[in-house]
Amino acid sequence: xxxxxxxxxxxxxxxxxxxxxxxxxxxxxxxxxxxxxxxxxxxxxxxxxxxxxxxxxxxxxxxxxxxxxxxxxxxxxxxxxxxxxxxxxxxxxxxxxxxxxxxxxxxxxxxxxxxxxxxxxxxxxxxxxxxxxxxxxxxxxxxxxxxxxxxxxxxxxxxxxxxxxxxxxxxxxxxxxxxxxxxxxxxxxxxxxxxxxxxxxxxxxxxxxxxxxxxxxxxxxxxxxxxxxxxxxxxxxxxxxxxxxxxxxxxxxxxxxxxxxxxxxxxxxxxxxxxxxxxxxxxxxxxxxxxxxxxxxxxxxxxxxxxxxxxxxxxxxxxxxxxxxxxxxxxxxxxxxxxxxxxxxxxxxxxxxxxxxxxxxxxxxxxxxxxxxxxxxxxxxxxxxxxxxxxxxxxxxxxxxxxxxxxxxxxxxxxxxxxxxxxxxxxxxxxxxxxxxxxxxxxxxxxxxxxxxxxxxxxxxxxxxxxxxxxxxxxxxxxxxxxxxxxxxxxxxxxxxxxxxxxxxxxxxxxxxxxxxxxxxxxxxxxxxxxxxxxxxxxxxxxxxxxxxxxxxxxxxxxxxxxxxxxxxxxxxxxxxxxxxxxxxxxxxxxxxxxxxxxxxxxxxxxxxxxxxxxxxxxxxxxxxxxxxxxxxxxxxxxxxxxxxxxxxxxxxxxxxxxxxxxxxxxxxxxxxxxxxxxxxxxxxxxx
Numbered sequence: 001x002x003x004x005x006x007x008x009x010x011x012x013x014x015x016x017x018x019x020x021x022x023x024x025x026x027x028x029x030x031x032x033x034x035x036x037x038x039x040x041x042x043x044x045x046x047x048x049x050x051x052x053x054x055x056x057x058x059x060x061x062x063x064x065x066x067x068x069x070x071x072x073x074x075x076x077x078x079x080x081x082x083x084x085x086x087x088x089x090x091x092x093x094x095x096x097x098x099x100x101x102x103x104x105x106x107x108x109x110x111x112x113x114x115x116x117x118x119x120x121x122x123x124x125x126x127x128x129x130x131x132x133x134x135x136x137x138x139x140x141x142x143x144x145x146x147x148x149x150x151x152x153x154x155x156x157x158x159x160x161x162x163x164x165x166x167x168x169x170x171x172x173x174x175x176x177x178x179x180x181x182x183x184x185x186x187x188x189x190x191x192x193x194x195x196x197x198x199x200x201x202x203x204x205x206x207x208x209x210x211x212x213x214x215x216x217x218x219x220x221x222x223x224x225x226x227x228x229x230x231x232x233x234x235x236x237x238x239x240x241x242x243x244x245x246x247x248x249x250x251x252x253x254x255x256x257x258x259x260x261x262x263x264x265x266x267x268x269x270x271x272x273x274x275x276x277x278x279x280x281x282x283x284x285x286x287x288x289x290x291x292x293x294x295x296x297x298x299x300x301x302x303x304x305x306x307x308x309x310x311x312x313x314x315x316x317x318x319x320x321x322x323x324x325x326x327x328x329x330x331x332x333x334x335x336x337x338x339x340x341x342x343x344x345x346x347x348x349x350x351x352x353x354x355x356x357x358x359x360x361x362x363x364x365x366x367x368x369x370x371x372x373x374x375x376x377x378x379x380x381x382x383x384x385x386x387x388x389x390x391x392x393x394x395x396x397x398x399x400x401x402x403x404x405x406x407x408x409x410x411x412x413x414x415x416x417x418x419x420x421x422x423x424x425x426x427x428x429x430x431x432x433x434x435x436x437x438x439x440x441x442x443x444x445x446x447x448x449x450x451x452x453x454x455x456x457x458x459x460x461x462x463x464x465x466x467x468x469x470x471x472x473x474x475x476x477x478x479x480x481x482x483x484x485x486x487x488x489x490x491x492x493x494x495x496x497x498x499x500x501x502x503x504x505x506x507x508x509x510x511x512x513x514x515x516x517x518x519x520x521x522x523x524x525x526x527x528x529x530x531x532x533x534x535x536x537x538x539x540x541x542x543x544x545x546x547x548x549x550x551x552x553x554x555x556x557x558x559x560x561x562x563x564x565x566x567x568x569x570x571x572x573x574x575x576x577x578x579x580x581x582x583x584x585x586x587x588x589x590x591x592x593x594x595x596x597x598x599x600x601x602x603x604x605x606x607x608x609x610x611x612x613x614x615x616x617x618x619x620x621x622x623x624x625x626x627x628x629x630x631x632x633x634x635x636x637x638x639x640x641x642x643x644x645x646x647x648x649x650x651x652x653x654x655x656x657x658x659x660x661x662x663x664x665x666x667x668x669x670x671x672x673x674x675x676x677x678x679x680x681x682x683x684x685x686x687x688x
Contacts, residue, residue, distance in 0.1 A: 009034025010041020045205030053332025149185030170320025302336030502562025564595030
């Protein structure tokens with residue numbers, strides 16, 4: 001069993017451990033080392049000492065970009081209830097603004113026109129597709145990557161509009177306009193556009209995400225354990241120096257995934273000339289520190305509610321400050337909780353002040369009409385959390401690198417040492433997830449262990465089409481064709497019960513249902529399964545074809561498109577399970593979707609088969625040998641039956657990657673062997 005060490009128990013480390021488990025059918029011995037006595041890193045939900053409410057001491061929210069992978073993980077796969085966050089209000093120069101119309105009434109049409117022009121140009125410079133796929137080397141060619149955000153703001157001639165835009169974006173960039181790129185400024189401005197991005201939280205606090213991940217891990221968790229050094233362990237692998245209290249020791253691993261923020265990377269000794277140099281270059285590239293300071297205060301009541309409604313508003317103090325109404329998402333028994341998020345140079349400059357002084361300044365910064373002059377509202381309880389230098393001001397450094405360069409700092413001699421972190425993208429939990437996804441896939445390829453199912457990003461490149469999965473699959477699959485083959489081979493017409501093994505998002509079940517078939521699906525990839533339409537979630541099951549969650553003989557027929565994604569040495573387990581749950585017959589969809597090797601070329605890989613995650617590509621004879629051993633037999637090839645099958649095959653979609661010939665069509669359909677014949681085949685197989 002391969003041993004994997006993950007350094008860091010924050011979101012990046014936990015996402016990495018979770019994805020490693022989800023992506024492979026192999027058992028890995030994973031250990032997560034966390035220096036603190038808690039998991040979660042910058043995700044930290046705390047309970048108030050004197051009230052029933054919660055507040056976020058660290059990361060404040062998650063970002064939803066349509067049906068993005070993190071949203072699917074949180075809401076579909078982990079089943080966590082979410083809370084939509086909304087905030088249109090801006091307290092700007094003594095006025096409450098919730099729209100450009102408010103801006104025009106307060107400061108004149110010219111100011112509103114300048115803001116509208118900036119909005120149009122920002123959307124034109126960053127269409128949603130490019131925004132969603134941003135953060136990659138293609139952005140290096142964007143004109144906004146070569147300028148600072150200050151350069152862009154300086155083109156806004158109206159001074160009031162320019163100041164308004166600056167304070168609107170300040171909390172998201174966590175730095176000053178001159179210290180980050182124009183493109184990053186545009187991306188953070190577009191967070192405010194509902195059709196680009198929506199903010200959300202999790203009922204009961206963001207810590208529930210950490211708890212849900214930890215519960216699903218089979219990895220060992222070692223809290224209070226600091227990784228002090230990393231070096232090569234000959235002939236392969238790595239040796240980690242570890243410390244817990246006064247105790248020190250070393251352990252060897254086949255691969256290491258380091259999921260630490262930049263400031264923590266500097267505290268680990270990476271030994272060996274090449275590795276030390278590579279890590280020094282990596283830290284230098286991404287050492288663009290930005291700063292946050294979070295001030296949370298509990299009040300007797302939410303006195304601000306008459307002035308604004310929502311989860312947060314922007315305050316034109318401290319260079320632009322986001323103020324969260326924590327009781328909007330986490331009720332506090334009638335009391336009110338405000339959390340001030342200071343950022344950039346103001347956060348750094350004020351971080352040395354005592355907590356009491358910071359709380360006093362934050363409350364005093366509220367508009368006079370809100371706090372109630374001359375006396376400020378009484379603070380019942382307060383907390384200050386400092387995150388100076390712990391986020392990235394300019395994600396990706398001055399030049400955006402590709403995924404391999406970001407996540408593998410020394411590929412020549414240290415291919416087994418991978419990095420993951422939110423700083424490699426945009427210093428958000430979403431960024432941490434994206435990074436963990438990439439690093440975990442690279443690590444599995446290095447270890448040479450099989451991956452299962454389609455991964456994030458691969459689903460929408462199904463069969464190498466480069467288009468959404470649903471569109472590509474609908475052209476390559478037709479349920480009526482499957483129904484016609486079953487009728488031609490077995491004389492069976494609907495209704496009957498059918499298993500779609502390798503069902504992905506389950507959309508084929510709609511088509512089977514329309515044809516009168518009681519169809520169920522099973523899919524191994526959590527990501528593909530999470531995209532299942534709501535109406536199908538009861539019938540599209542997350543599961544492994546090697547351990548099907550159905551009773552014996554539950555289905556009349558099975559239609560599979562997943563066996564080609566199963567390593568050959570595991571085919572016997574998968575086929576035995578399909579044989580167990582199926583009473584009559586099996587249709588080998590894998591032969592049409594990349595699993596059939598051209599004659600004499602078993603093991604060859606076409607572009608389409610690689611895109612479809614094919615790992616087992618065999619000749620028809622080799623597939624037959626596996627099937628017979630598992631208790632199936634090829635259908636009888638009478639001339640009349642073959643004629644009916646060939647007529648049914650004419651209904652196959654034209655875009656299907658591989659088509660049978662008149663002589664090989666029967667090898668695509670297999671029936672369950674009678675019990676006596678099955679025992680004989682199994683016995684004979686054992687003697688061989």
